[in-house]
Amino acid sequence: MHDIKFIRENPEAFDAGLKRRGLEVRSAELLAIDAERRRLMSEAQEIQARRNKAAKEIGAIKSKGGDASAIMAQVAADKEEEELKDAAAKILNLDLENALLEIPNLPASDVPDGKDETKNKLLRTSGEPPSFDFKPKAHDELGVGLGLMDFDAAAKLSGARFVVLKGALARLERALGAFMLNLHTGTNGYLEVNPPVLVKDTALYGTGQLPKFGDDLFRTEQGHWMIPTAEVPLTNLVSGEILDDAKLPIRMTALTNCFRSEAGAAGKDTRGMIRQHQFQKVELVSITTPEQSEEEHNRMLNCAEEVLKRLGLAYRVITLCTGDMGFSARKTYDIEVWLPAQNAYREISSCSNCGEFQALRMKARCRKAGEKTTRPVHTLNGSGLAVGRTLVAVLENYQQADGSIVVPEALKHYMGGLEVIKP
RNA sequence: GGAGAGAUGGCCGAGCGGCUGAAGGCGACGGUUUGCUAAACCGUUGUACGGGGUAAACCCGUACCGAGGGUUCGAAUCCCUCUCUCUCCGCCA
Structure with missing residues (x-):
């Protein structure tokens, strides 16, 4: 399988390798999925960080017998949003992985070019x-x-x-x-x-x-x-x-x-x-x-x-x-x-x-x-x-x-x- | 095939729903001590992903306690499904 990081950093080399194998170029399509998935992931992670913090506060408030309902409402809203982003990211992760799994290895530079x-x-x-x-x-x-x-x-x-x-x-x-x-x-x-x-x-x-x-x-x-x-x-x-x-x-x-x-x-x-x-x-x-x-x-x-x-x-x-x-x-x-x-x-x-x-x-x-x-x-x-x-x-x-x-x-x-x- | 038990870090092993990425021990690594070895003492010791950093170092965040779902503001800890391992019985190369 190909390392998406490698493709990110060397899209032209990646495409050139596929061409040598007689295949269509793929980097643009893969990198589009990758960019979108990373965006969703970091957004979901930010919300998760916020929720983790809030959950701790709730624990602290409750242990003192206080009322945490305001924070809890905010957390509930956050959770919903996070779940949406998470689910979308998951799908893209799978899409990307499935695509990568079907792409053959790139030929070494000293391999002769040829169709058959x-x-x-x-x-x-x-x-x-x-x-x-x-x-x-x-x-x-x-x-x-x-x-x-x-x-x-x-x-x-x-x-x-x-x-x-x-x-x-x-x-x-x-x-x-x-x-x-x-x-x-x-x-x-x-x-x-x-x-x-x-x-x-x-x-x-x-x-x-x-x-x-x-x-x-x-x-x-x-x-x-x-x-x-x-x-x-x-x-x-x-x-x-x-x-x-x-x-x-x-x-x-x-x-x-x-x-x-x-x-x-x-x-x-x-x-x-x-x-x-x-x-x-x-x-x-x-x-x-x-x-x-x-x-x-x-x-x-x-x-x-x-x-x-x-x-x-x-x-x-x-x-x-x-x-x-x-x-x-x-x-x-x-x-x-x-x-x-x-x-x-x-x-x-x-x-x-x-x-x-x-x-x-x-x-x-x-x-x-x-x-x-x-x-x-x-x-x-x-x-x-x-x-x-x-x-x-x-x-x-x-x-x-x-x-x-x-x-x-x-x-x-x-x-x-x-x-x-x-x- | 029948019955039961279990799965936690390199290994062993603890773990009340929040203060546990995870006690304690062993091992490994670094250091101090030492004529050498041994011993003792101090410290360090997971992986992946995302972000920052020219990069290495490093910093921030997230996830992971067999796997996948669920409950919950919050799960190693509760519930469900699956996988694997072990013990006993049966069968068998």
Whole structure:
């Protein structure tokens, strides 16, 4: 959420940021509401101060057995007026908040401008796509061929966009999750967290999925929402807190299932495991001071890249342009892994710096020891990595002509020493 | 699911409808004392919003004692609703 004070002091910068996102300018409209609401608030407060004083006088007079009816009449009139102003101010406060909640974060100055993904900027590539002396198969063909990946069974149980993994592939997914978690909790220094995957509205408002994107989520009959990413519970862990600057950055990681309705993706990636309603993901979340967040963003990106390097997978990193960034982000790097069967790089991680945007929504602040003023923290999140898509990448990149899969060196230990997955 | 108890500041804990932003204790911070440590003593110690101040410091006002309503000239204190926590019973991975 945006700080109305910032908009008050920097209306042109605010509008310029919205324009870069391809949106209409809003500062004039917001500031008009703001001015009116502040006027009403201070008027109501003045009356309240008067009433508080009068109430004390009444108490004093009555305790001496005197007659306070004159003051009481005045107070009654004041009260009526105050209630009117209060009610009006309350409505405007809500109007303002609702408007602010629906406005996305402003892009950082170094984010490339552009309407859509065609304007994203390549940052670097790493590794060589493998060459095959046969036509590489798609991961779903490989998995089904091995008899260890079953979309029909999943459809029977749950419908489209689900999968059943068995045997060595089920284990491979577990191995990938464990491998990533070990890397991040070990050398990368993240704290492992096992959070709920069902959360309340407030958590989703905090990270920005609500109020605008409820359609992308699953909701239980009891009113819980299923998390679309562990970013939601992990980041909201600091909601409402005032953290000591010295304790930052806080780095957390979690392996969870993620649930997405894929409402807007009808017909997209219908084959295979690329786009599922339920998938596993290892998430990285950092909570930092405002000064630290940019450096932390790069660090996080490196942590995610390290997973692919150790798995020996080719990838590239791109900086998303203003038009392709998510709602809460001020800057985002995507990592795309090479998929031989698609002959293309496909997204496997997204690392975003949200600046103070989420912190303002969830009232997460920090403070230097000994200082009075609090500041909103900065929040960052990134996939490290999407486990399901990593499994897809391993299958396609490590496939052999006979349809068997070589287990990457880094995973052998997790696979109980298994070298090759074959039927 | 049934029955009961509770929710107060960083923590513990008191609180008659007005003198309570909130006693007391602990912790933390600053200081005095001290060869060092310990101890003792003194002081400070919430957040947000609005206004003032170029800004930091600071000053004024308002709100907040789980949340939201209500009663009252006046509510942490009375009433209603909700949420959460705890205990016991049942069920259960």
